Amino acid sequence: MVFIYLKEVGIMKITEDIDTSKYFCWNPGCSEHNKKNQGNIKPAYYDGKDKEILYLKCTICNKTFSENKGTFFFRKKIKKDTIVKALKSTSEGQGIRPTSRIFDVDKNTILSWVKDAGNHSNEIEKIFSEFTTKRSSG
């Protein structure tokens, strides 16, 4: 299901299509918990450092949650693009310290991403391949 959502950037309004079909309600007490495509998930607002993290709301229980919940990116405050590039860099053999300098991200943060990527290896593999496809086609 696709909803039109207005994102306010300064005085500019951007209309974009948001496909909510991949999201579901995370509230275990909700009747629609863990079910996709029930029509109960609506875009709520953007938040995060660069206002790029979408928050969604369940219309049944009124709980909101981050689009990143349950994913590698949950609670990470740095842009996805930067995280993916930095991880790719380390996976190509670049050390933690040079990666830290190149992307201007604390080395301990990079280290935590690398460790966390190990726990989400299937997801990371998918992100890397999508990222590569996007780059080569764009």
Ligand SMILES: [Zn+2]
């Ligand atoms: Zn709910």
